[in-house]
Amino acid sequence: LKTLPGVHWFWIKSTSTIIERASGVVVDLRADLGAEWERYIADRALSGTPVYHVKQVRESLTGRVEIEHLSENTLGSLNPNQAYLKIKQAVDWVSALVLIIVLSPVLALIALLIRLDSDGPALFRQQRMGYRGKICTVYKFRSMRQHSGAGSDKERAITRHDDDRITRVGRFLRKSRIDELPQVINILRGEMSWIGPRPEAVVLSQWYEAELPFYRYRHIVRPGISGWAQVNQGHVAAVDDVMEKLHYDFYYIKNFSPWLDVLITLKTLKTMLTGFGAR
Structure with missing residues (x-):
């Protein structure tokens, strides 16, 4: 993500860190985050700060979908309307x-x-x-x-x-x-x-x-x-x-x-x- 232009990133290293006026929180939702970080993410969402999966943000910022692995994009999610x-x-x-x-x-x-x-x-x-x-x-x-x-x-x-x-x-x-x-x-x-x-x-x-x-x-x-x-x-x-x-x-x-x-x-x-x- 750090290589993508046009975005100011702040890396959250502690669950005690609160970022004011953030556009959103980006998380790898596939990772084993642990109970403390899961509560932190839930609290940010409840406070009105959008929470995004890292893959969703990467696609939005690059206009591309990664397709090396079928698990990343099931055929059902790619069926057009x-x-x-x-x-x-x-x-x-x-x-x-x-x-x-x-x-x-x-x-x-x-x-x-x-x-x-x-x-x-x-x-x-x-x-x-x-x-x-x-x-x-x-x-x-x-x-x-x-x-x-x-x-x-x-x-x-x-x-x-x-x-x-x-x-x-x-x-x-x-x-x-x-x-x-x-x-x-x-x-x-x-x-x-x-x-x-x-x-x-x-x-x-x-x-x-x-x-x-x-x-x-x-x-x-x-x-x-x-x-x-x-x-x-x-x-x-x-x-x-x-x-x-x-x-x-x-x-x-x-x-x-x-x-x-x-x-x-x-x-x-x-x-x-x-x-x-x-x-």
């Missing part, structure tokens, strides 16, 4: 339909610019792992040159920093995230949402599933055009970075709510303006 899942899908579908109608001239202009900038189709299609582990075809505006780049399917699926395959128009589209807009088609099909864990290319998803525990569980909600990991971490591909991304994904699933979606939407708008995490 089913009622909100249905409401969210309905709102996504209506807003996507309105957007594709209103922005159709702009989308057509972007498609034209892509065709003029480089050879190949305006849209890029890729098989990705989607909702409940089902494979779907995800659409994006093409931002890379066609038939470029050697190597395996996994290597070609990874976008590197300053990737020389990216076109001039594509660089702007990726930085502003406009290249993701054709995924309104996936939203209308019920395959995606505006907000959720980003869908990975099938070859990458299979790689991560083999390397990372619980990776498949991120598919319990619909993947999104933007997500909690994207606005906090940006684009990553290495397994160690994806493990950290998975912590953010699980935080989103555990705290699945309209309020978190609103926060991600606001952060996404900031990301579009600053280009944070783009490749």
